[in-house]
Amino acid sequence: MIFLFLIPLMLGLLQVEYQSKNVSPFDTHPINMWVFLAATCIYCGELATNLESQNHPTTCSKIISRVILSSGAFASVTLASVLVPRLIGGLILCLWTILVGTLARHLIKHIYEQLKHATYNTIYVSYVRFKKSRECLTLKKQHLPITII
Template sequence: MGLLQVEYQSKRTSPFDTHPINIWIFFAATCVYCSGLSLKTELQIDRPNYFQCINLVILSSGALSAVSLASIFLPRLLGWFCLGLWTLLPIMLARHFIKQIYENLMKRIIEKISSMRNRFNQFQGVHIEASSELA
């Protein structure tokens, strides 16, 4: 905070005037970070997938908060470049989590298709037996 005061002490503008998007991203990311921490401590979730998701949100929003605040001190183009690079962090962190969701979803879809195929085969077997008894 001291660095921010030194940089803007002789200017009539504030960081809210020169970097409004970065400041609002910082506030939003900090709110998400705090909400994630409180959710994690209050719920004490037993399911590891949800716990991993909450940890991912906490880590990503904390990093976004720091990067958005640090980007104020950088030249505008370099600050936006750093924010752009930050988008790779959640993608890299979420890769394993997304892969687990995909595998679970595919497993459920295959199970549903298999059960529907079994039902269809049972129905078809009953229909073939009934038609052969009629003949």
């Protein structure tokens, strides 16, 4: 929730810094600003998904909260890199990009493991059902011997 307050605060600081200049932050720091917009869109989208999933709890809530945390932090750091000198801002942005990449790798690995587990479960359940239905069909096809008394 801190990012809901931190990002608007830094946007206000950015507005104050650029109010007397004839250029915008998109002119002076285009990469930082576009990365900030992308991270903010991901943050807002995942936040909305999290609010929706609170009504219907799923197993993905841990993944969603990690994405919210990492994208909110990345958006904040990217915006802060515009407010500091260019060399320091570039260094901060590179370090956080590496950190977010590492988190994304772990997240993708976690998603892969969840999908693999779900796929194996689905295949196993389908196999068991198929086996049971096949046994029922073979029992029906067997002719019981008729004994004449």
